[in-house]
Amino acid sequence: MFAYIIRRLVAAVLLLLVVSIVTFAIFFLVPRAAGASADDLATRYVGRTSSATATHEMAVKLGFTDPIYVQYGRFLKGILAGADYDTGPTTVHCPAPCLGYSFITQNPVLPDLLDRLPVTISLAVGGAAVWLLFGVATGVISALRKGSVFDRAAMGVALAGVSLPIFFTGLLSLSIFAYSLHLFPGGSSYTPITENPGRWAYDLTLPWITLAFLYAAGYARLTRAGMLETMNEDYIRTARAKGLPERVVVVKHALRSTLTPILTIFGLDLGLLLGGAVLTESTYSLPGIGAYAVQAINTNDLPKVLGVTIVAATFIIVANLVVDLLYAVVDPRVRL
Numbered sequence: 001m002f003a004y005i006i007r008r009l010v011a012a013v014l015l016l017l018v019v020s021i022v023t024f025a026i027f028f029l030v031p032r033a034a035g036a037s038a039d040d041l042a043t044r045y046v047g048r049t050s051s052a053t054a055t056h057e058m059a060v061k062l063g064f065t066d067p068i069y070v071q072y073g074r075f076l077k078g079i080l081a082g083a084d085y086d087t088g089p090t091t092v093h094c095p096a097p098c099l100g101y102s103f104i105t106q107n108p109v110l111p112d113l114l115d116r117l118p119v120t121i122s123l124a125v126g127g128a129a130v131w132l133l134f135g136v137a138t139g140v141i142s143a144l145r146k147g148s149v150f151d152r153a154a155m156g157v158a159l160a161g162v163s164l165p166i167f168f169t170g171l172l173s174l175s176i177f178a179y180s181l182h183l184f185p186g187g188s189s190y191t192p193i194t195e196n197p198g199r200w201a202y203d204l205t206l207p208w209i210t211l212a213f214l215y216a217a218g219y220a221r222l223t224r225a226g227m228l229e230t231m232n233e234d235y236i237r238t239a240r241a242k243g244l245p246e247r248v249v250v251v252k253h254a255l256r257s258t259l260t261p262i263l264t265i266f267g268l269d270l271g272l273l274l275g276g277a278v279l280t281e282s283t284y285s286l287p288g289i290g291a292y293a294v295q296a297i298n299t300n301d302l303p304k305v306l307g308v309t310i311v312a313a314t315f316i317i318v319a320n321l322v323v324d325l326l327y328a329v330v331d332p333r334v335r336l
Helices: 002-033 040-046 052-062 068-081 109-144 149-161 167-180 196-232 232-242 244-275 276-283 291-299 302-330
Strands: 083-086 090-095
Touching: 002 040, 002 302, 040 052, 052 083, 068 083, 090 276, 109 149, 109 196, 109 244, 109 276, 109 291, 109 302, 149 196, 167 196, 167 276, 196 244, 196 276, 232 244, 244 302, 276 291, 291 302
Parallel strands: none
Antiparallel strands: 083 090
């Protein structure tokens, strides 16, 4: 088990290094290969309204005229040890891990992301708990009652949940439950959990349900398919022949075998949401990382977009690392 954990940790670190290389290539190497000059890259930092002279001076200060390997080394050093940015009259130090410095807002990127991170974590974790509970439970019941009215109705709702985009269900939910029935608050409503846990849950209930409606549908269908396949296995018939209660047969034997693919997509889905639930945050006007990324794209603020990309990729890698470790708990054969 210890060797398995070490292998997973080493693989995660190497994958983070690969992510840094790919991210740097997308933002700096690909534009140069497409014909962009050092001054063109600098305009993404200082804005398009800057003069040509000022843009060229900034390109030199940022090191865009240096060789690519020197730029990547500086980029990686900034993440690991921090970086200094010459803004003209002064030099600003960005402490490690430095994910960039926005010359438009005159602020490092990481503190802005940390300010918005609790909103995204609250949305992602709460929504994940709802869709995992209801999706898996619905899939198990549908499999045990195959062909029943509940099975057909649940799979019909699941199909609608997968098909409908979240900006449609989100706006529809706001129109009905927030503005017509006044059961939940409208958009832009968020209270930190440290201030009022009850209000925090109340403000996020509608976004959680909207987000869970999209994801729970896929989990219900996946769980149902896995349970139908597993319930016909020989070891399930053996467990029943031994006189085990049906609850033990379903939960301990059948459901446990079905959890492996569910854990796989759960790690990916949760990691993606922690990197920014763009549509949900935009629909409900929540000040999370997703809304921060949209704002950065609209203002052509490259360091912010770069920082969000690195954070999102890191969350996905960490989420998959946790899933790999959970594999060893759910299925001991993975340890070998």
